[in-house]
Amino acid sequence: MPAEQQKHNELFYACKYTPIELLAGFGATPRIAEADVASFAYADALAHPNLCGYGKGLIERMMAADVHEAVLVTCCDVVRRVYDVLQASGRMDFLYLLDLPHRRGPAEVALFRRRLRALADAYAAYSGVQFDVGAACAACGTGVARADDRVTLMGAHASASLVAEVEKGVGMPVENATCTSRHLKVSPPPQLARMATEPACGACCDGGATPAGNPLDAFLDWYAPALLGQIPCMRMDDIAERSELVGERGQQGVVYHTMKFCDYYGFEYGALAEKDEIPMVKIETDGTSQSEGQLRTRLEAFGETLRARGGAAQQAQPAPAVSGDAPADTKAAAYVMGVDSGSTSTDVVIMDADKHIVATAIVPTGARAADAAARAMDEALSQAGLAASDVALRVSTGYGRDNIEGMDSSVTEITCHARGAHYLAPDARSVIDIGGQDSKVIHLNANGSVAGFVMNDKCAAGTGRFMEAMARVLEMDLDEFCRRGLEWRHEVRITSMCTVFAESEVVSLVAANTPTPDVIHGLDVSVARKTATLASRVGAEPPYLMTGGVAQNEGVVRALSEVLKAPVATHEDSQLCGAIGAALIGLQSLG
Amino acid sequence: MADASAGERLIGWYGGVAEKNLSTRPDFVRNWLMLGFQAMRGKVHLAPYGDLLPSGNHGYQLFMDSVVGALANFDNAVVTSIFTPNEIFHALGARPVTAEAVASFASGAQAEGGFIAAAEGRGVPETYCSYHRILMGMATSGVLGKPRMLASCSVACDANNLTFKTLGRFWGVPHVYVDVPYDVSRDSVLYVADELREMGRATEEAFSRKLDEGRLREACACSERTMRELAATLPTRRRRYLANTMTIDMMEMLDLHLSLGLPECEDLAREMQRDFLAASPYEGVNLVWAHVSPYFLESLGELVNTSKTAQIVASDMMFEHVTAGDAWFDASSPYEFMAERLVRSCFNGPATRRADCIELLARETNADAVVLFCHWGCKQTAGAAQLIRRQLEGAGWPVLVLDGDACDRANCMEGQMSTRFSAFLEMVEKRKEAERHAS
Incomplete structure (x- = not known):
């Protein structure tokens, strides 16, 4: 040595x-x-x-x-x-x-x-x-004592920073039971x-x-x-003992970590998801600390779901006022504002105490989420003929939710979309939301609360970005892309959902003089299949409501309906779903 | 691929019908697929391919007979992983069928997309080996019936542990797992031999039949002769026109695992040797192919299928046992004999063992170059790719590391793959030419 x-x-x-x-x-x-x-x-x-x-x-x-x-x-x-x-x-x-x-x-x-x-x-x-x-x-x-109220992090190796992120996002102590966390029983x-x-x-x-x-x-x-004799990892032949990791006293839920190209843990996640014994959310990483936005949304939404399950009122947590305005008199004022700061657009809804929408605004998010939010809020206030001080509470949601000035609280888009969807379509049991950056499926309880949700992984497969990329390959804008897709005659199979691979396939189809509407329809169907796979993971069931920007693409909606073998409804205000949910949560917190 | 042939389009339609009905009518899909498989089996018997050697056609027929036979009588089948020894099953009259063979059938029918989606819907990771995703999808969608049992070994991948364990629970049938130690030692062989004895007992129980040790020894003796015969073909393959295709090479490889221990497999190895001895000289590029191949990609197939330009002269999947060296056990100790084959497989242990096997194949066949195919989800091959490349290039063979998928079209960038493969062949051809001039 x-x-x-x-x-x-x-x-x-x-x-x-x-x-x-x-x-x-x-x-x-x-x-x-x-x-x-x-x-x-x-x-x-x-x-x-x-x-x-x-x-x-x-x-x-x-x-x-x-x-x-x-x-x-x-x-x-x-x-x-x-x-x-x-x-x-x-x-x-x-x-x-x-x-x-x-x-x-x-x-x-x-x-x-x-x-x-x-x-x-x-x-x-x-x-x-x-x-x-x-x-x-x-x-x-010696053994490690378990915290009473905790979530268990299972699955593939988690770095210390991931454990900390889970703890912060969910808002509970984390018990690390991932594959590298060791514990001799004797x-x-x-x-x-x-x-x-x-x-x-x-x-x-x-x-x-x-x-x-x-x-x-x-x-x-x-x-x-x-x-x-430790609790076996998934590569051991007999894994029955792993059932000890789930359902123990004090465990509020499971955060399940999988990693791309890790074989083992997706299987256990699938088995646990089918059993539906405990609230669980899946997070997938590539071992780096990228994609924190998506991770944060999932973890915070999971924390919100756990707290709602625990009987606590699902209230927005008041945050310290950031703007210099004096706090509004919450008893006198009767309006709340929901702000959904998404990757493509920022949507604002102002709602009165009777849950009536009094004004809405949709502006492109552009390069700075905070500026877009300010513009959208001004536009909505002006439309409603209200002053900023007339609004009792402002709740933000979406990717930019923590970067908007003047908000009283922020809630994840999962919870907000569920609430908004229940408002728009009270019968809906599953929300399929395909936005610019991600796609998600939320399974709802009859009362509109979140029963479970899944989000796509961090690649663009099946999202609005994927469609935009394909429209660019075909040299047309998105409106034309959506419209032309409805004129298809013959089925074309696009096998790849990877943006890079699919682009190659589309180029090959174009080179072979395949009619453009048929190519677009093939893409619509491939997005629908990817989404249906996501839906099956969370036990989604009809009636379905589709929200998000891709809900404007009728070709995808029709394809989804065919793949899911059930009608998929849209709503004229579906783009406002998140903002509506945020406003409703605001109203609830006002009592 | 966009410019598919009429045949490809027809198969595309056939696979599309299967996919569309998968979620609602699994029984229809099973019958629909079996109809196509039976038709294909009939075709290869009634109208063999004129451009193949007789052994090529017989290899094709043997493959179709064994896989279609197993699928048609699935409750008498044992679903196995590719390197699991099958002699015990043959001795008991059971029909083994491997995950790779079943998945290749679905892929050949262009129906893999639906099965993969079905598997992913149940939480199977999209980065998992595509053979295994297809098998999982076929099983969980109800298209496959229920086999009598499952048997897998840890060679050559983690998927052999996961898929079979999961399917054993799903189907409620016994699963036997053979854990193969990393090191080549007598200790490892004896440990595996005991596991194989246990596999024999589990198979007896599953089939309610008594294993005749004499028949098992006969099957192992047959395997021993077949492996020897097959190894003897290596130098015979040098510079001879093998008239094969990617598909035939894959099927013969599967035959030589699935049917190893049966007389028809020994016959195939003997016939190959006879055919090769009588084959015409070959001037084109001889390739050693490492791992499985994307036989369904026409643009790649055009470059090596019954081609005067390039051919696959050997593959490490078929000859994974040739590094065995001096064996400790012969067929008179059947369990130790099978165990030793597993322990010494080039797919067990460090990457250097695999590289050594590929190098030996390249030397024995006097190959011009090596193609290492990184099949989607195969971490052992992907992780070893650069190490193998460096060793082989250091020994004088040009190596192409080609990424793709041997059964899921969605993971193949065909245009890029065929460009890389063509350019590589051009480069090797130029090198050969230069060598010819120099000599």
Whole structure:
């Protein structure tokens, strides 16, 4: 071991089955490799872009200058290849791949114990350090107490920043039960600890006597089944024990984290979603901290849903007044304002105490959400003949909801759309909202509250942006694109939903002289299919109401209706759905 | 692809009918697809392709017989992963059928989109291997019936763990999982052998039949001869016109796993050797193909299918066992024999083992270049791609890493793929020419 490294012999690991306590017994300081990196430049070049974000992040992290020792586990295909890439780089002082069995029976425990011994021997030879059973036992720690009201973060590895983001967004303590979060269920027996301080009795080891023999072997005899005995991750053959992660006392809901190109966790999410035992929201990341806007909306909306479920009135939380205006007299004034700051347009609704809409405004959001909101609010006030001080409460929603001056509170567009949809179409049980930046399906309870929701992943597939991109490829504006799509004669199948791939397909169809309306219809149908898949994930059911900018595209609405095999209604005010919901929530909070 | 042939358009219509009826009439879709599969099976028997070698047509027929036979009698089938040893099932008279074969049928019928959407609707990630997404969609939409059991092994991917475990629960049928240790050692082989014994017991129970150990030894002896025969074809393939296609190569590869242990598979390997020995010389580019191939992309197929310009001379999926070296066990110890094949597979263990296998194939067949196909969702191949490329290029073979999907058209940028493939072949041809001039 190089001398400078002996000072800080940090050993990096990823999998929860890494024997960090064993390695601590050799003086190592195990440290989980946080893989929240800015880019995947090395990983894409040395491996391939189509690996999960955690795997690629691991390559980036492990290639950093401060990493000299690492132990990886054959926990999944990607980590096996991460090991290959690091091994080929030749830059680590100590790199080891521990083979993890898929089962936990006696044969596998014996096999795993032999492998742990081989690792111990390799690390001892590398470090020149003798095993200290006391240090290994001390590293085993004790169990972590569970908070009473908490959400559980399940699924694929979550970085510390993601855990913090979930906690902030949902507004509850987070219990981390993702794949890299480890927790031994048992503590070392006292006999092992005594080995560290007392000489072996030389007799058989029972009745609390100090065990005889090699401390490393004695430790491994206890440790191998303990390490394998954690709540299994999804790659283990028998995962029945994972049911312990859901439904425990105090658990208010589950935030389920999946990652693109991670095979395992989408399956468990699908199974849990079907059971519908506990409120759950899925978040998908690529291991970087991008796409926070979408994540925040989901998490905050989930927090709102949990609080509403908990019986608390779903009230907008008053925020400190930002503008210099004096607060309005809420008893005298009878108007509330809902502001929906979306990626394409900013919509404002002013509503009176009887829930009548008295004014509306829709302006393009443009480059600055705050400026657009100010313009839209002025326009709505002017239309209603009201002064700013006549408005008792202002509630914002949409992506820009926290960046608008003068708001009293903000609520996510999920909750607002649900409320607005129930106002526009009281019978609707599912809202399909396809906006410029995202698409979402909200399943409603009979009273209009959110039963569940799903949002698309961060790519543009199936959103208004996708349609805009395709219209550009066909060299027409969006209105013409929508209109021409209705004139189709023959079915054309567009298989790709990826904007890049679909563009290639459209170009090929154009080159083959396929009539443009048929191409557009093919795109409409592909968006409808993607949306229907999303809808099926949340158990959506008719009657359907479609909102968002894409609801103006009759071709998509018809295609959706055909794919879902049920009518899909639209409403002339559907674009205002979010703003209406925000205003209604404002009215409710006024009592 | 936009400029599809009339045949492709017809199949497109056929697949479209299946897709449209999928959510409401799964029984109709099953019958509709089986009708097409049976028709195709009849066609390859009654009107074999004139431009293929006899072994090519027989490989096609064997594939259609085994897969259509299994699908038609699905409650007597064992759904397996590609590298799971099948000798136990053959010895018991059960019909194994792999995920890759079932998915290839759906993809061949251009019906994969509906099945993939059905799978994704149940939470299967869109970045999951497309073979497995299609199988999951076919199962959960009710188009496949219920097999007798499932058997999978950890070679070569995580999907073999997930898909089969999930489908076992969905169908309520037994699932046997064979966990293959990473290291090549006798310890690993003995561990897997015990797992295979357990698989034998589970199969006996599922089929209510007694496994005749003598028949199992016979099946393993047949496998041993077949593998030897197949390995012997490698040098024979050098510079000979193999008259194959991407489709035929894939089917023969599937045959040599699905039917390994059966006399007809041994016959196929022998016939291949006879055909190749009698084949005419070949001047075009010889390619070793790594991993599966997007056989349905016509523009790629045109470049290598019964082509004088380029051909696939061998694939690592077919010859994954050739790195075996000196075996520890033979067919007289059937469980250890099958276990050793799994443990030593180039798809098990580090990426270097796979690279070594591809290099050996390139050397044995005197290939001109290597194409490494990164099939969508296959992390083991994608993650190893650059390492394999560097090793092979270092050893003197040009390598094309081609991204795409072997069964989901939605993940293929056909125009870009065919441009890259054509340019690569042009480059290799130029290099060959230069070598000829130099010599």
